[in-house]
Every structure is written in structure tokens, then in C-alpha cells.
Amino acid sequence: MNYALKTRQVCLFIIAFLPLSKLFVLPSVLAKIANEDLWLCTVLSLLLDFITLSAVLYACKKADTDFFGLLRANFGKAGEIIVLVLFLIYFTFKAINPLTEQNEYVKLTLYTLMPTLLYFLPFFIVCFYLCTKKLRILGRAADIMWLATIIGVIILFAMSIANADFSAILPISARGTTAVLKGTYKSLNWFGDSAYLLFFIGNFKYKKRDYIKIICSFLIHAIIVTSFVIIFYSIFTSIAHRQRFALTEISKYTVVINNMGRFDYVGIMLILLSNMFSLSLPLYFSCKILNRIFNFKRAFIAPIIVVSIQVIIMVFLNENIIGFISFIQDYGGIYFLIVGNILPVFSALLKPKEKIYANQAN
Amino acid sequence: MKLTRTIDENVTYLKKKLASEDITFLDLTVGTKNAVLIFVNDLISKNEVGELVLRPTTLFSGEPSEDELFNAFLSPEKFKRYEHNEIITDVLLGNAVLLTDGFDFAISFGLKYFEKRAIAEPPTSTVLKGPREGFVESLPVNISLIRRKLKTPDLRFENLSVGKFSNTPVTLCYIDGIADKELVKILRKKLSAIDIDAVLDASYISKFLGEHKTSIFKQVGNTEKPDILAGKILEGRVAILVDGSPIALTVPYLLIEDFQSPSDYYNSSYSATVARAIRFISVIISLFLPAIFVAAELFHLQLIPLSFLLTIVNSIKGIPLSPSYEMFLTLLIFEILNEASVRMPRYVGMVVSIVGGLVLGETAVTAGIISAPTLMIVALSGICLYTVPELEQTFSVLRLLFLIIAGSGGGYGLLVSIAMFIIYLISFENYSTPLCAPFSPLIKEDLKDTIYKGFIEEHEFRPKSIKSKNKKRMNIKKDREIN
Numbered sequence: 001m002n003y004a005l006k007t008r009q010v011c012l013f014i015i016a017f018l019p020l021s022k023l024f025v026l027p028s029v030l031a032k033i034a035n036e037d038l039w040l041c042t043v044l045s046l047l048l049d050f051i052t053l054s055a056v057l058y059a060c061k062k063a064d065t066d067f068f069g070l071l072r073a074n075f076g077k078a079g080e081i082i083v084l085v086l087f088l089i090y091f092t093f094k095a096i097n098p099l100t101e102q103n104e105y106v107k108l109t110l111y112t113l114m115p116t117l118l119y120f121l122p123f124f125i126v127c128f129y130l131c132t133k134k135l136r137i138l139g140r141a142a143d144i145m146w147l148a149t150i151i152g153v154i155i156l157f158a159m160s161i162a163n164a165d166f167s168a169i170l171p172i173s174a175r176g177t178t179a180v181l182k183g184t185y186k187s188l189n190w191f192g193d194s195a196y197l198l199f200f201i202g203n204f205k206y207k208k209r210d211y212i213k214i215i216c217s218f219l220i221h222a223i224i225v226t227s228f229v230i231i232f233y234s235i236f237t238s239i240a241h242r243q244r245f246a247l248t249e250i251s252k253y254t255v256v257i258n259n260m261g262r263f264d265y266v267g268i269m270l271i272l273l274s275n276m277f278s279l280s281l282p283l284y285f286s287c288k289i290l291n292r293i294f295n296f297k298r299a300f301i302a303p304i305i306v307v308s309i310q311v312i313i314m315v316f317l318n319e320n321i322i323g324f325i326s327f328i329q330d331y332g333g334i335y336f337l338i339v340g341n342i343l344p345v346f347s348a349l350l351k352p353k354e355k356i357y358a359n360q361a362n
Numbered sequence: 363m364k365l366t367r368t369i370d371e372n373v374t375y376l377k378k379k380l381a382s383e384d385i386t387f388l389d390l391t392v393g394t395k396n397a398v399l400i401f402v403n404d405l406i407s408k409n410e411v412g413e414l415v416l417r418p419t420t421l422f423s424g425e426p427s428e429d430e431l432f433n434a435f436l437s438p439e440k441f442k443r444y445e446h447n448e449i450i451t452d453v454l455l456g457n458a459v460l461l462t463d464g465f466d467f468a469i470s471f472g473l474k475y476f477e478k479r480a481i482a483e484p485p486t487s488t489v490l491k492g493p494r495e496g497f498v499e500s501l502p503v504n505i506s507l508i509r510r511k512l513k514t515p516d517l518r519f520e521n522l523s524v525g526k527f528s529n530t531p532v533t534l535c536y537i538d539g540i541a542d543k544e545l546v547k548i549l550r551k552k553l554s555a556i557d558i559d560a561v562l563d564a565s566y567i568s569k570f571l572g573e574h575k576t577s578i579f580k581q582v583g584n585t586e587k588p589d590i591l592a593g594k595i596l597e598g599r600v601a602i603l604v605d606g607s608p609i610a611l612t613v614p615y616l617l618i619e620d621f622q623s624p625s626d627y628y629n630s631s632y633s634a635t636v637a638r639a640i641r642f643i644s645v646i647i648s649l650f651l652p653a654i655f656v657a658a659e660l661f662h663l664q665l666i667p668l669s670f671l672l673t674i675v676n677s678i679k680g681i682p683l684s685p686s687y688e689m690f691l692t693l694l695i696f697e698i699l700n701e702a703s704v705r706m707p708r709y710v711g712m713v714v715s716i717v718g719g720l721v722l723g724e725t726a727v728t729a730g731i732i733s734a735p736t737l738m739i740v741a742l743s744g745i746c747l748y749t750v751p752e753l754e755q756t757f758s759v760l761r762l763l764f765l766i767i768a769g770s771g772g773g774y775g776l777l778v779s780i781a782m783f784i785i786y787l788i789s790f791e792n793y794s795t796p797l798c799a800p801f802s803p804l805i806k807e808d809l810k811d812t813i814y815k816g817f818i819e820e821h822e823f824r825p826k827s828i829k830s831k832n833k834k835r836m837n838i839k840k841d842r843e844i845n
Contacts, residue, residue, distance in 0.1 A: 006803070008804065009803070009804075012804075106774050110661065110662060110772065110773055110774050111661060111772060111774070113661070114661075119771065119772065119774055119775065120774070122771060122774075122775060122778045123774075123778055125778065125782065126778055126781045126782055126785070129782060129785055129786075130785055133785065133789055137785065137788060137789045139803070140788040140789070140796070140798070140802040140803050141784070141785065141788060141802070143788075143801065143802040143803055143804040144784065144788060144798070144801055144802040144804075145784075260667050261664070261665055261666050261667035261668070261670070261671075262664050262665055265662070265664070265665050269773065269777065272774070272777055273777050273780060273781060276777065276778070276781040277781070
């Protein structure tokens with residue numbers, strides 16, 4: 001069997017793309033809700049993702065076909081479409097928040113003199129182009145982009161860690177369980193990335209030690225995100241929630257800036273570059289779902305539909321989108337939890353295609 | 363059309379087809395039989411024709427048999443031809459063909475001789491250390507240069523002819539057992555399918571071999587040096603040699619090939635690694651520096667250190683053009699100078715360097731038309747690109763494109779275009795070989811001949827990026843084992 005991906009690419013995919021969307025607005029949102037306990041919210045959300053990922057990996061181990069094939073074999077065509085539609089809605093809404101963050105970031109940080117949506121819209125060309133490509137290309141992108149992510153993160157950490165006062169995150173759980181749980185609930189939108197890995201089922205050869213390799217890469221991703229929020233809060237403490245874009249703010253006090261300009265922008269630009277792939281992921285998998293449901297003859301039809309919907313949302317809700325996102329965060333949390341975390345856990349219960357057909361034959 | 367046993371019929375037909383005045387039909391007698399020797403005047407060695415063909419014909423007294431006739435000639439390269447078309451092709455290729463009355467075949471003698479350029483170091487890949495010989499325009503000479511490097515019976519040369527009017531000899535070259543047989547089959551098929559008037563250079567063939575006709579990137583590797591070609595063939599590639607061209611093509615092609623210089627393999631691994639890293643950084647500087655500078659100047663001033671910003675502000679004071687126009691114009695002037703310096707006679711090259719580089723640049727800055735930092739960035743970018751000359755054409759176009767995007771869309775626009783560029787590059791495949799291998803897809807084992815040039819012991823296996831059944835290329839023996 002010719003697999004689209006290698007285990008290495010799955011690991012690098014997790015390291016390269018999963019941490020990025022959590023480095024923009026999430027730290028300040030969590031700082032507002034849970035203050036010094038923001039990292040506990042992150043850890044809890046990551047723990048949820050870890051459980052989901054473990055279940056998905058178990059499904060990978062058992063699977064003899066891809067995710068679509070498993071759904072078809074277990075639930076029939078109608079059942080498959082229902083599940084896929086649930087994921088389609090999930091990915092459509094999951095994409096809105098990071099895209100809006102990116103748009104805001106581009107407008108307010110990079111184009112302070114001319115903040116307009118126009119500067120962000122070309123991103124959708126990249127998104128469209130990537131969506132027309134096969135899974136193999138996503139694996140190759142991970143092969144190359146993990147370096148950009150890691151270098152970017154290292155630059156930012158190196159330039160900010162000296163200003164951090166880590167005692168700021170103590171005492172642990174100072175704000176109580178409610179604040180932590182509330183923070184976790186509100187951050188569900190940023191997590192739930194293990195659902196992406198459902199689409200890797202059957203697309204890479206699952207070998208004996210792959211579980212450890214993939215979990216290790218998930219841990220690297222978890223360490224990046226957790227360290228980032230800890231350093232962020234340790235620098236800004238009580239004013240952390242006012243620093244909307246943690247990515248830009250985290251290194252702004254470094255002394256190098258005076259001598260070398262915003263050298264940290266090298267790291268930020270590398271992260272922004274990697275983030276273009278990361279932002280495209282929900283749309284990419286939406287395209288795969290649409291293609292499966294409608295079986296489009298041409299590769300560009302699903303990307304046109306999916307990207308157009310996001311462009312329309314961005315353009316029409318241009319100034320009001322923050323309200324829309326608050327609505328998603330307040331009321332969509334349960335949906336994100338169910339489809340992003342709980343539903344993928346059940347993938348572990350899916351029976352292999354061969355087994356089902358063998359039972360039917362008997 | 364087959365030859366008849368009557369010489370007059372054959373000669374009449376051939377005279378009609380080969381009516382040009384540079385083609386000689388020399389009447390002879392072979393014993394009691396009439397014969398005609400056909401050749402192109404300036405393509406054969408007249409001495410050899412006299413010695414190896416004409417002299418033996420005088421030795422016959424009676425009527426020769428078929429075998430006697432064929433065996434009488436001492437020429438080491440002789441073939442029987444039964445078709446008119448075969449004869450026409452042979453004559454035009456520079457063979458001498460003997461038609462004899464009463465026989466339904468002709469004898470074709472390979473006695474080509476024409477003025478050739480001497481073997482010299484190719485100007486496109488000069489080295490301080492290592493072999494200096496380069497290919498010439500003669501296919502047999504090029505074949506001999508490769509054969510001298512690889513004295514193995516597994517080295518295969520397959521001859522084909524391409525071009526309706528040029529009938530250019532094209533040779534496929536590979537090592538049996540190392541090269542992928544499927545690839546050889548595909549190339550053979552592709553070359554045979556080329557229907558073109560004439561092949562005047564190897565680059566004509568390379569256009570047909572690329573699988574993406576509109577791509578800006580090279581899809582076929584090339585070299586002018588037999589040592590490099592031998593190295594590439596030994597890695598599992600297939601070479602295509604074209605008569606009349608000093609450039610040998612190689613397939614499949616990887617982007618990293620152009621970052622590898624022949625001298626890397628003759629110098630120490632340390633210096634080769636540093637040299638490659640410099641090439642890699644130079645290409646990035648060349649490709650993106652003008653764009654980044656313009657984006658920073660127009661949209662992201664915070665990226666520039668304060669002291670440098672003050673220098674820039676002072677230097678652009680009074681410049682009538684916007685930073686993007688200024689950079690674009692300077693790059694355009696650079697490209698014009700570049701184009702002119704390639705085409706103009708060498709003796710005026712110095713004048714252009716002075717006028718273009720010193721007078722034009724210096725005066726433009728003094729006159730306040732172009733700022734000094736812009737000029738410096740263009741100069742740096744221009745020089746940097748020449749560290750990888752093979753990519754110069756492609757990347758100079760891309761550099762202009764990135765500049766336009768950065769000038770209109772700023773840093774984020776530039777990032778968008780870089781992301782597009784990356785997706786394009788990583789999805790690009792030719793003959794099932796990804797252009798960006800071994801970086802994407804990542805092939806760990808092959809990384810030791812990329813930016814990092816590994817020690818000789820690390821090259822135990824052939825690159826995995828190129829399909830080959832024979833994977834091992836050397837046996838590493840430890841000193842202990844040798845002693």
C-alpha cells in the first residue's frame with residue numbers, strides 16, 4: 001500500500017502547525033479569565049487533546065482504511081455523511097477565530113498606518129492553493145515548516161525569557177477551580193486539534209513505536225504552548241490581559257531592540273509564515289470532507305466553496321466579527337468539546353473494514 | 363524504400379534526394395563492377411577515405427562476392443545498409459557510403475571528420491582544484507570523455523536521432539544496474555516522440571523533457587563537465603548528450619544540485635559545508651533582501667534599527683521616487699547592464715563596467731535620483747545571485763516579482779508570496795522525483811550532501827531521492843580491517 005504520509009511527517013505536522021494559533025490572542029484571553037492560573041487552563045485543554053489524540057492513534061493502529069472508509073464501513077453512507085457534516089460545521093467555525101485573529105494582527109501590528117482587511121485577503125490565495133493539494137503535500141509542508149516554527153519560537157523565547165519573573169504564576173490555583181474551568185471552556189475554540197489527525201488515519205503506516213513518537217511530538221507542542229503562556233504572564237503579570245497580541249508583545253522589552261531594531265520580528269515573521277499553513281488546516285480538511293460528500297470531479301471546486309465562505313464571513317462581518325467570535329466562544333464551547341474532543345475519542349471504537357465485511361460474510 | 367541491385371536506379375534516386383553541391387558522388391570500379399562512393403565533402407576524413415575505402419577497391423580483379431566485398435575494407439566502423447533512407451541519414455551524418463552494382467546493399471563507413479573545438483575548461487564551472495576538461499560540441503568526443511571516467515561494461519550509450527531536418531544524434535547515457543530502468547524507458551519514449559524541425563542545442567531537448575511546460579523552474583539538470591556527469595550517473599541519474607552541444611542533460615533533477623559545486627567534492631568537508639551555506643544564504647539574500655528592504659521602508663519601519671533608520675532617512679531625503687519604484691528602477695538598470703555585458707564584445711566590457719557600475723551608479727546617487735542604501739542592496743543582491751549561477755535566470759525573475767509584491771502588499775504580502783512559493787516548490791515533481799528532496803519530503807540520509815557536505819564515509823549509499831536498485835556505492839573499511 002502506498003501511504004500519503006510518513007510517521008515523521010505526522011510528528012512534524014504536530015510540532016509545526018498545532019502550537020501556532022495559540023500564540024496570538026489566547027494568552028491574553030486566558031490572563032483575563034484566570035490570571036496567574038492561565039497555564040492551568042492551557043494544561044487542562046492540552047490534556048483533553050492528549051486523551052483525544054491517544055484515542056485517534058489507537059484508531060490509526062487498528063485501521064485498515066482511511067477515516068472516510070471506516071465511517072462508511074461502520075455506519076453506512078448516511079451515517080458517514082452525518083458525521084462528516086458535524087466535522088464540516090466544526091471546521092468552518094473553528095477557522096473563524098484564528099482567521100480573525102490573524103486579520104486583526106495583520107491590521108494592527110503590521111499595517112498600523114493603513115489598517116485594512118485588504119492586506120489580509122491575499123492569505124486566502126495561499127489557503128485556496130494549499131486546499132487543492134493532496135495530503136502528501138501537507139506532509140511535505142510539515143517537513144519544511146517545522147524548522148520555521150522552532151526557530152521562530154526559540155528567537156521569541158530567547159528574547160523574552162530574561163524579562164520574565166516566574167514567581168508571578170504562583171501560588172498555583174490562586175483563582176480557584178471555577179476560573180480555571182471557565183478559562184478552559186472559553187479556550188476550547190483554540191484547541192481540539194487532535195480532530196485533524198482523524199484524517200491521517202490509514203494515510204500513514206502505523207508501526208510499533210509510532211505511538212511514542214507522535215505523543216512525544218505532541219508533548220513538544222504542549223511544552224511550547226505552556227511555556228509561552230507562562231513566560232507571557234511572567235513578563236506582564238497583572239497587565240497581561242491588556243497585551244492583546246502576545247506574539248508581538250512578549251519580546252518587546254528586550255534590550256536588543258534598541259540596538260538591532262525589532263530583531264524579534266525575524267521570529268515573528270517565521271511564525272507568521274508557518275501559521276499560514278496552520279490557519280489553512282480547518283479549511284483544508286473541510287475541503288476533504290466536501291470532496292468526499294459530493295465527489296467533485298475537479299480539485300478546485302471544494303476549495304472555492306470553502307474559501308469563499310470564509311472570505312464572505314470575513315468581509316461581511318469585518319468590524320462586527322469580534323461579537324460573532326464572543327458568541328461562538330460563549331455558546332459554541334459545548335459543540336467544540338463534543339466534535340473536537342469527544343467524537344474523535346469514539347474513533348477508537350470503529351471496527352476495521354475487513355472485520356466488518358468478514359462478519360457480514362459469515 | 364529498399365535498394366535494388368541496379369546501381370543506376372539507386373544513384374538516380376539518391377542524386378534526386380541529395381541534390382546539394384557539397385555532396386560528392388564519386389564513380390569507381392570494384393573489380394568488374396561499377397560503384398559509387400557518396401559523401402559530404404567537408405564532413406569526412408579524406409585521408410581515411412583514400413586509405414580505408416578507395417585503396418581496397420583497387421585490389422579487386424574479378425567479380426567480388428558479397429562477403430569479399432564487405433570484408434575487403436579495413437575501416438573499423440562499417441555497416442550494411444539496405445534502405446535508401448538509411449543511406450541518406452548516414453551520408454548527412456558524415457559517413458561515406460559505397461554502392462556497388464549487382465548488390466542490394468550499400469556499405470556505410472564511419473569516417474567523420476570535421477573541425478572541433480579543443481577540450482577546455484568550461485567557463486560556466488571553473489574550479490581551483492579538480493579536473494578542468496569540459497565537454498565540446500562533438501558527441502563522439504563527449505562520449506569518449508565519459509568512457510574515460512567510467513571504464514565499466516555497465517555504462518550504456520543508446521543512440522537516437524531527433525529533428526526532422528537536423529537529424530541530430532542524441533545519446534542516452536546511464537549505468538545499467540544503477541539507473542532506474544523505468545526512467546530510461548520513459549526517456550527513450552519521450553525522445554523518440556519529439557517532433558521538431560531541428561535540435562540546435564541540448565536546451566531544445568530539455569524543454570521537451572520537462573513535465574511542467576510552463577514552469578519557471580528548471581526541470582532537467584545540466585553540466586559541462588565529464589567528472590560531474592560521471593558523478594551524477596553514478597548516483598542513478600540518466601544523461602542525455604546532444605551532438606553539437608557542450609551541455610549534457612541529466613534527469614531527474616533536484617533543486618539542491620545547483621547548490622553543489624564540483625569543487626565541494628575535491629575540497630575538505632568543512633570548507634565545502636561553509637561554501638554551501640554561503641551559497642544558500644546568498645541566494646536568500648539575493649531573492650528577498652530588496653523586497654524586505656522595500657517592505658520595511660514602506661510599511662514596517664519598526665523592523666529597522668534606529669541608527670540605520672536615521673541613515674536611510676538622510677539618504678532618501680530629496681529622492682523623487684518612492685522606495686519601491688526606486689528599487690525596481692535600480693534592479694532594472696542592473697538587469698540591463700547584466701544583459702548588455704553578456705552580449706557586447708569583450709573589449710568594450712571594461713567600458714560598460716566603468717560607465718554602468720561607477721559613472722551611472724555614482725552619478726545617480728550624487729544627483730539624488732537613487733539613494734545609496736538602495737544601490738548597495740541591489741549590488742549585493744546581484745552579486746549574491748551569482749554564487750549559484752545556474753539559478754540566476756529563474757531567481758532574477760522571482761526577485762522582481764517579490765519586489766513588486768512587497769512594494770504593494772508589504773511584509774504580509776511578501777509572506778503570502780513566500781508561502782505560495784513554498785507550496786509550489788514542494789508539490790513540484792518531475793519523473794516522480796520531488797524537486798525539493800531531500801528537504802521536502804525530508805530524506806534524512808540524503809541531507810549529508812546538501813548544505814552540509816558529509817565526510818567520504820558518510821556517502822556509503824546512493825541518494826535515496828533518486829530511484830535506484832543498487833543502493834550501496836562504497837564499502838567502508840575501518841583501518842583495523844585494512845591492517
